[in-house]
Amino acid sequence: MRIDLHCHSTASDGTDTPAELVRNAGAAGLDVVALTDHDTTRGYAEAVAALPSGLTLVTGAELSCRVDGISMHMLAYLFDPEEPALLAERELVRDDRVPRARAMVARLNELGAPVTWEQVARIAGEGSVGRPHVATALVELGVVPTVNDAFTGHWLADGGRAHVAKHETDPFEAIRLVKGAGGVTVFAHPAASKRGRTVPESVIAELAAAGLDGIEVDHMDHDADTRGRLRGLAADLGLLVTGSSDYHGSRKTCVLGEYTTDPEVYGEITRRATGAFPVPGTGGV
Ligand SMILES: [Zn+2]
Ligand SMILES: [Zn+2]
Numbered sequence: 073m074r075i076d077l078h079c080h081s082t083a084s085d086g087t088d089t090p091a092e093l094v095r096n097a098g099a100a101g102l103d104v105v106a107l108t109d110h111d112t113t114r115g116y117a118e119a120v121a122a123l124p125s126g127l128t129l130v131t132g133a134e135l136s137c138r139v140d141g142i143s144m145h146m147l148a149y150l151f152d153p154e155e156p157a158l159l160a161e162r163e164l165v166r167d168d169r170v171p172r173a174r175a176m177v178a179r180l181n182e183l184g185a186p187v188t189w190e191q192v193a194r195i196a197g198e199g200s201v202g203r204p205h206v207a208t209a210l211v212e213l214g215v216v217p218t219v220n221d222a223f224t225g226h227w228l229a230d231g232g233r234a235h236v237a238k239h240e241t242d243p244f245e246a247i248r249l250v251k252g253a254g255g256v257t258v259f260a261h262p263a264a265s266k267r268g269r270t271v272p273e274s275v276i277a278e279l280a281a282a283g284l285d286g287i288e289v290d291h292m293d294h295d296a297d298t299r300g301r302l303r304g305l306a307a308d309l310g311l312l313v314t315g316s317s318d319y320h321g322s323r324k325t326c327v328l329g330e331y332t333t334d335p336e337v338y339g340e341i342t343r344r345a346t347g348a349f350p351v352p353g354t355g356g357v
Pocket of ligand 2: 078
């Protein structure tokens with residue numbers, strides 16, 4: 073049995089449509105494929121409709137998380153896509169412009185700049201609100217002479233005093249939300265250091281204690297030494313070990329089924345999940 077538990081479609085940043093993805097997965101000889109688009113489930117229906125016989129679809133998502141200032145990805149499988157709390161969190165991650173602008177207004181107020189949300193909303197008008205509107209409010213109030221002067225470390229530049237980073241989910245909250253929606257969590261490519269700082273093992277241990285189900289070990293971004301170390305860590309912490317391609321179509325070089333997950337681990341994931349069930353293919357359209 074060949075099982076690939078991490079694939080992207082055009083519902084996020086892959087290049088295959090969900091239908092193309094499942095057809096390609098069938099043609100690649102996979103038995104099970106997971107659709108794990110970033111912070112969205114909107115590819116599900118199309119994937120299910122096109123699912124070839126002999127291929128089983130695991131529904132999922134890859135959730136954008138951040139802990140101690142380190143961005144990380146959490147795979148979530150077989151959760152109920154309609155469950156309101158997790159649904160609201162996915163929507164907030166995809167579009168946090170209003171709460172983020174409001175948070176920047178609050179920071180500016182703390183710093184003594186009398187910007188109001190009403191003022192920023194008026195400046196934004198029909199447009200989707202963003203930092204340039206907050207900056208314009210600072211210009212209107214005479215706090216800075218030009219919009220460019222607002223984009224400094226003193227005010228709104230990345231890391232500036234009034235800057236608020238894009239919302240990403242706290243991974244402990246992600247685990248709680250996914251469990252609440254009947255799903256299973258696997259920390260994606262936890263040691264992919266090419267992507268930036270990685271989460272220390274002490275935090276992975278804390279995530280395990282908080283209910284994390286597994287870690288993705290066999291992944292293109294992990295070398296042989298890293299995989300060995302992660303396998304040992306998973307054994308110590310009682311975590312499931314998965315492997316997957318993180319397929320993005322032609323966006324990346326990896327191919328479907330380049331890395332796979334042990335059928336026993338897959339079986340355990342399906343036993344733990346209560347929010348959704350794997351969908352067996354019936355021939356597709
Ligand atoms: Zn990822
Ligand atoms: Zn991914």
